[in-house]
Amino acid sequence: MIQEVVDFHYxxxxxxxxxxxxxxxxxxxxxxxxxxxxADIDMGYVLMAxxxxxxxENNFNNMEVTYARYAxxxxxxxxxxxxxxxxxxxxxELIGYIFDKIHNEGKxxxxxxxxxxxxxxxxxxxxLINSQLEGDQVTYTLTSDAIEFYLDTKExxxxxxxxxxxxxxxxxxxxxxxxxxIQVVRRINHEVNMLSLRKNEVIxxxxxxxxxxxxxxxxxxxxxMKWFEEEQRxxxxxxxxxxxxxxxxxxxxxxxxxxxxxxxxxxxxxELEKELLKAIGKHxxxxxxxxxLQKKADEMLRTAKLGRLxxxxxxxxxxxxxxxxQDTSLLKAMIEPLLLxxxxxxxNLASIDELTTYPQSAEEQAxxxxxxxxxxxxxxxxxxxxxxxSNFISIAxxxxxxLIAKKQFDLVSFNRKLEVKYFDEIFKNSDYYSFLVHLCxxxxxxxxxIEKEPDTFxxxxxxxxxxxxxxxxxxxxxxxxVMSKELSxxxxxxxxxxxxxxxxxxxxxxxxxxxxxxxx
Amino acid sequence: MWINMDNRSLEKAMELFxxxxxxxxxxxxxxxxxxxxxEYRDHAEVANLLDTMLTQMNxxxxxxxxxxxITAGNQNRVFGYTNEELRRLIGVRLNKELYLCYFIIYxxxxxxxxxxGTYTYTEYVRIEDVMKAVDAGLHNVIAGMEQFRLNELEENxxxxxxxxxxxxxxxxxxxxxxxxxxxxxxxxxxxxxxxxLLSQALFLESEERYYITDRFRxxxxxxxxxxxxxxxxxxxxxxxxxxxx
Numbered sequence: 001m002i003q004e005v006v007d008f009h010y011x012x013x014x015x016x017x018x019x020x021x022x023x024x025x026x027x028x029x030x031x032x033x034x035x036x037x038x039a040d041i042d043m044g045y046v047l048m049a050x051x052x053x054x055x056x057e058n059n060f061n062n063m064e065v066t067y068a069r070y071a072x073x074x075x076x077x078x079x080x081x082x083x084x085x086x087x088x089x090x091x092x093e094l095i096g097y098i099f100d101k102i103h104n105e106g107k108x109x110x111x112x113x114x115x116x117x118x119x120x121x122x123x124x125x126x127x128l129i130n131s132q133l134e135g136d137q138v139t140y141t142l143t144s145d146a147i148e149f150y151l152d153t154k155e156x157x158x159x160x161x162x163x164x165x166x167x168x169x170x171x172x173x174x175x176x177x178x179x180x181x182i183q184v185v186r187r188i189n190h191e192v193n194m195l196s197l198r199k200n201e202v203i204x205x206x207x208x209x210x211x212x213x214x215x216x217x218x219x220x221x222x223x224x225m226k227w228f229e230e231e232q233r234x235x236x237x238x239x240x241x242x243x244x245x246x247x248x249x250x251x252x253x254x255x256x257x258x259x260x261x262x263x264x265x266x267x268x269x270x271e272l273e274k275e276l277l278k279a280i281g282k283h284x285x286x287x288x289x290x291x292x293l294q295k296k297a298d299e300m301l302r303t304a305k306l307g308r309l310x311x312x313x314x315x316x317x318x319x320x321x322x323x324x325x326q327d328t329s330l331l332k333a334m335i336e337p338l339l340l341x342x343x344x345x346x347x348n349l350a351s352i353d354e355l356t357t358y359p360q361s362a363e364e365q366a367x368x369x370x371x372x373x374x375x376x377x378x379x380x381x382x383x384x385x386x387x388x389x390s391n392f393i394s395i396a397x398x399x400x401x402x403l404i405a406k407k408q409f410d411l412v413s414f415n416r417k418l419e420v421k422y423f424d425e426i427f428k429n430s431d432y433y434s435f436l437v438h439l440c441x442x443x444x445x446x447x448x449x450i451e452k453e454p455d456t457f458x459x460x461x462x463x464x465x466x467x468x469x470x471x472x473x474x475x476x477x478x479x480x481x482v483m484s485k486e487l488s489x490x491x492x493x494x495x496x497x498x499x500x501x502x503x504x505x506x507x508x509x510x511x512x513x514x515x516x517x518x519x520x
Numbered sequence: 521m522w523i524n525m526d527n528r529s530l531e532k533a534m535e536l537f538x539x540x541x542x543x544x545x546x547x548x549x550x551x552x553x554x555x556x557x558x559e560y561r562d563h564a565e566v567a568n569l570l571d572t573m574l575t576q577m578n579x580x581x582x583x584x585x586x587x588x589x590i591t592a593g594n595q596n597r598v599f600g601y602t603n604e605e606l607r608r609l610i611g612v613r614l615n616k617e618l619y620l621c622y623f624i625i626y627x628x629x630x631x632x633x634x635x636x637g638t639y640t641y642t643e644y645v646r647i648e649d650v651m652k653a654v655d656a657g658l659h660n661v662i663a664g665m666e667q668f669r670l671n672e673l674e675e676n677x678x679x680x681x682x683x684x685x686x687x688x689x690x691x692x693x694x695x696x697x698x699x700x701x702x703x704x705x706x707x708x709x710x711x712x713x714x715x716x717l718l719s720q721a722l723f724l725e726s727e728e729r730y731y732i733t734d735r736f737r738x739x740x741x742x743x744x745x746x747x748x749x750x751x752x753x754x755x756x757x758x759x760x761x762x763x764x765x
């Protein structure tokens with residue numbers, strides 16, 4: 001393990017160095033300047049903006065940047081993001097100061113580190129901006145480290161990453177840095193793979209929801225497919241550059257013979273060429289796939305548009321409704337129609353069991369069907385009438401029996417008699433009270449007269465009752481009902497609680513029954 | 521119509537009916553019962569007679585890629601399946617296990633078709649893809665099951681099948697990924713269902729890739745489109761009468 005740490009430390013530091021200037025510039029640049037007056041300006045942000053500006057101008061617009069163009073860009077940025085007036089002298093001074101920091105006054109940034117392989121402290125260098133003299137003016141371009149650093153931080157969405165990498169590659173081939181060029185081509189390869197994955201994702205979305213998929217497809221066209229032509233052009237440009245590099249290498253080494261460095265650089269160029277050809281191959285495949293995607297997307301859109309007009313069954317919607325109902329057995333509706341018609345009939349095992357254990361009689365016996373004729377139908381109110389009638393007859397008979405036995409008695413005695421006969425349940429029966437109410441409608445009763453001409457509801461019942469021979473004896477009864485107007489003390493004493501309930505429930509009142517006549 | 525019909529047409533229609541009901545293939549493409557297929561295609565009377573017979577039997581006929589297919593549709597008391605028959609055919613024991621199989625089949629359907637008119641352009645599925653889809657389909661149910669009593673779960677609830685799924689290992693100990701169909705693991709359930717679909721002529725298998733058949737396609741696109749009203753009716757009817765025949 002430690003060997004790996006030692007062996008790869010140099011490589012790691014080389015990869016890391018491109019990030020170094022960013023942190024240096026961000027950390028120290030403006031804290032000391034004008035006593036920290038501009039310390040609020042985030043130099044990290046400013047640096048990223050400047051790098052993006054350089055990429056735009058250098059690589060996309062093919063223009064070199066002059067100081068004046070840089071100053072104009074930064075002035076507008078400082079004004080917009082930090083509210084610093086762009087026209088003041090102090091701002092111009094600030095812009096110059098920032099440029100010096102990023103440019104590091106023309107010097108590289110030095111990063112020292114310990115190299116465990118050589119056991120020495122080493123220094124590595126990295127520059128962000130190069131300057132050249134063009135005619136009578138100085139122009140600036142980004143170094144490949146600066147471009148790499150910028151690209152590493154984030155993909156540029158609205159530009160082709162492949163193009164930027166290719167520009168970087170071009171720079172590297174021109175500066176004969178073939179080894180780094182191979183790395184760049186590998187990154188291009190990776191990028192082509194990523195595009196291929198994105199293409200698959202678009203198909204996935206398209207297949208789930210065409211209209212959502214079309215959005216993804218459009219975005220893929222804008223950010224990916226639109227650059228294909230340009231990418232192809234740059235690929236051929238770089239292939240041409242490599243070809244020239246090979247030629248140049250061969251020419252340059254003709255006189256001196258084949259030195260080691262010649263062989264090595266030639267190997268590197270070939271490797272680079274191989275990688276680039278691989279990338280071009282993959283890129284071509286992607287192109288063909290995307291042409292296919294275009295056709296598929298058109299077809300899907302057409303089908304979906306037609307499908308919109310045609311009502312269709314939505315499986316997902318159906319399932320979501322089943323979820324609401326919380327009944328998975330309903331899923332059968334989606335599965336059943338797919339199945340082959342069931343032509344093999346099976347017996348339920350339980351039925352077979354029943355079949356074998358079913359007791360069989362010697363001969364089949366027919367079930368007798370009796371016809372029942374519905375003759376009468378008693379309604380609820382008729383049932384009630386019958387109950388009242390029967391209860392009234394029972395109470396009346398008790399009263400008449402008591403009148404035959406005693407000449408005079410009061411309601412209390414009558415109640416006692418009833419209680420003996422029917423227990424105190426009688427006092428919970430509403431028919432008892434309605435009997436008394438009906439009875440007290442008349443003061444005097446001549447039973448034989450009732451039979452001839454019943455006047456009241458109660459008399460009607462009594463008259464029916466008399467038709468029965470066992471009630472014959474009551475026919476000759478004549479009695480009076482006397483109701484005291486006042487409650488005498490004696491009577492109050494006689495007032496008693498019936499039914500054993502609580503005192504407030506009810507009291508018996510002052511009714512006296514007096515027999516007038518009875519001829520046996 | 522029956523009085524004036526041509527005897528030969530009736531004979532052919534009966535013959536066709538006999539083949540279809542015996543689940544024989546009638547197809548130009550696979551050269552099975554080709555003459556009968558031609559009879560159906562070229563003689564309107566034969567086609568009409570066959571349609572009448574099938575309609576009377578509550579069966580539906582579809583023609584796709586020069587092949588005839590029949591389906592018993594939903595709730596067909598004669599040619600449909602009872603839960604017990606399906607359990608036996610798939611190889612499960614309990615109703616909730618059967619319902620889990622329904623759910624797996626539903627996931628398979630939506631891998632290919634989200635609606636009767638929306639083909640997803642998926643060429644084939646693998647068992648692993650469907651396993652993931654079932655996982656995703658039951659994920660929320662399982663996540664929502666913080667507190668529950670096992671014996672209180674209705675056998676037809678989503679919780680019951682989610683719980684059943686959740687309790688299963690992906691593969692059982694003794695099987696590797698080419699394992700056998702069983703109720704002992706998720707993979708085993710997949711195999712049960714995939715084998716069932718193969719036996720129902722809905723799948724074709726090649727190198728562990730499962731392709732849907734023409735039968736699958738035509739029933740999804742035609743039957744469900746034509747019968748969608750009735751399918752929603754079945755769902756609302758089940759509210760009142762939950763008994764399965």
